[in-house]
Amino acid sequence: xxxxxxxxxxxxxxxxxxxxxxxxxxxxxxxxxxxxxxxxxxxxxxxxxxxxxxxxxxxxxxxxxxxxxxxxxxxxxxxxxxxxxxxxxxxxxxxxxxxxxxxxxxxxxxxxxxxxxxxxxxxxxxxxxxxxxxxxxxxxxxxxxxxxxxxx
Amino acid sequence: xxxxxxxxxxxxxxxxxxxxxxxxxxxxxxxxxxxxxxxxxxxxxxxxxxxxxxxxxxxxxxxxxxxxxxxxxxxxxxxxxxxxxxxxxxxxxxxxxxxxxxxxxxxxxxxxxxxxxxxxxxxxxxxxxxxxxxxxxxxxxxxxxxxxxxxxxxxxxxxxxxxxxxxxxxxxxxxxxxxxxxxxxxxxxxxxxxxxxxxxxxxxxxxxxxxxxxxxxxxxxxxxxxxxxxxxxxxxxxxxxxxxxxxxxxxxxxxxxxxxxxxxxxxxxxxxxxxxxxxxxxxxxxxxxxxxxxxxxxxxxxxxxxxxxx
Numbered sequence: 001x002x003x004x005x006x007x008x009x010x011x012x013x014x015x016x017x018x019x020x021x022x023x024x025x026x027x028x029x030x031x032x033x034x035x036x037x038x039x040x041x042x043x044x045x046x047x048x049x050x051x052x053x054x055x056x057x058x059x060x061x062x063x064x065x066x067x068x069x070x071x072x073x074x075x076x077x078x079x080x081x082x083x084x085x086x087x088x089x090x091x092x093x094x095x096x097x098x099x100x101x102x103x104x105x106x107x108x109x110x111x112x113x114x115x116x117x118x119x120x121x122x123x124x125x126x127x128x129x130x131x132x133x134x135x136x137x138x139x140x141x142x143x144x145x146x147x148x149x150x151x152x
Numbered sequence: 153x154x155x156x157x158x159x160x161x162x163x164x165x166x167x168x169x170x171x172x173x174x175x176x177x178x179x180x181x182x183x184x185x186x187x188x189x190x191x192x193x194x195x196x197x198x199x200x201x202x203x204x205x206x207x208x209x210x211x212x213x214x215x216x217x218x219x220x221x222x223x224x225x226x227x228x229x230x231x232x233x234x235x236x237x238x239x240x241x242x243x244x245x246x247x248x249x250x251x252x253x254x255x256x257x258x259x260x261x262x263x264x265x266x267x268x269x270x271x272x273x274x275x276x277x278x279x280x281x282x283x284x285x286x287x288x289x290x291x292x293x294x295x296x297x298x299x300x301x302x303x304x305x306x307x308x309x310x311x312x313x314x315x316x317x318x319x320x321x322x323x324x325x326x327x328x329x330x331x332x333x334x335x336x337x338x339x340x341x342x343x344x345x346x347x348x349x350x351x352x353x354x355x356x357x358x359x360x361x362x363x364x365x366x367x368x369x370x371x372x373x374x375x376x377x378x379x380x381x382x383x384x385x386x387x388x389x390x391x392x393x394x395x396x397x398x399x400x401x402x403x404x405x406x407x408x409x410x411x412x413x414x415x416x417x418x419x420x421x422x423x424x425x426x427x428x429x430x431x432x433x434x435x436x437x438x439x440x441x442x443x444x445x446x447x448x449x450x451x452x453x454x455x456x457x458x459x460x461x462x
Contacts, residue, residue, distance in 0.1 A: 113284050114264050115261075115265035115268075115269045119244065120242065138268065139268045140283075140286050142264070143350055
């Protein structure tokens, strides 16, 4: 029998974000502001083998729940990610993130001349394509690719 | 069909082919009525706030003329430095206050997206008179009006666009609008100032064919309309390169010898040297009429958004 190797230790309660593209886990951890008071053990797995993605990243945060806004933020930089909500070492719920059609107050517009950069207002984007990710600023109409996306 | 009453005029992308046809028809109607004095009281008692955060001659004056010709009055800044904006007032507050004083707001602003944001802060219709390099929809409508006036229709035409196709907002919007009418586009520019892929994709998605060229001579005698625009010096790192390119796209009277009889030469103005002044008297030169057409088109847009006509 093949020995199953445990690379990422299980957590009792919290969230496990799987199927992140290679080298994206640190960015996701930054977006989720990992290291807050309530966070327990945080495990970041990078370049793990994946049948689907070839290699992938994983992020587990003990003691953490996620808001819809945070899930949307993950969807923008990792559209294939899954989030498992864990209770008593069991997966209570598993969801696949979904790129929202309207993205409000999450992304900064990459256009330095966009009105959202000078006024005290919420940014708004419309998702144009999921693969590759392309979003359009509702105000200045600038089309942004994955590399232009900066999460607020 | 969506009514125009209380509708904001922000971006060409907000308009369907049917909307554009209706705006052009209304413009022709207003122009005709205006000649017999029939549109004089259409907007009597209405006030337009002309909010120009950036200098403009044609657009600002043609909006003011349009409003006054319909019997309305115009509020405008005499001097930006004397306003609260200089004191740091937010755009939101400025628009909120002015929408309390006026029935329609016309805005030009250097920042892209400013007009869309203004429309969200305003209780009255907002008309975009140019937001940075983004949109200038009333220019597109007057360009289409000029094409229709000279060609009698805007479908199935061959239209050449010449000059800076990379940064020129007027050509981006016009290319999109013409693609709704099955026109074929001939894009003439230096390689470094080609039409952006994004616009070409949009045009192709609308089923329109386009061709790219580097010389005006390749298209001049084949097209119905040639839309020339300025190549801006500040777009070039290398000034020698700029001088070379600039002089490769000058249209002179001699070049128009073999154009089609219905051929027209358009330009959004101001021109620097793209069209030599000896072309001005040619029957093919319509750029001054084009600027004049801004009045009936803006009259129509004001009357439509204020619900005075349908």
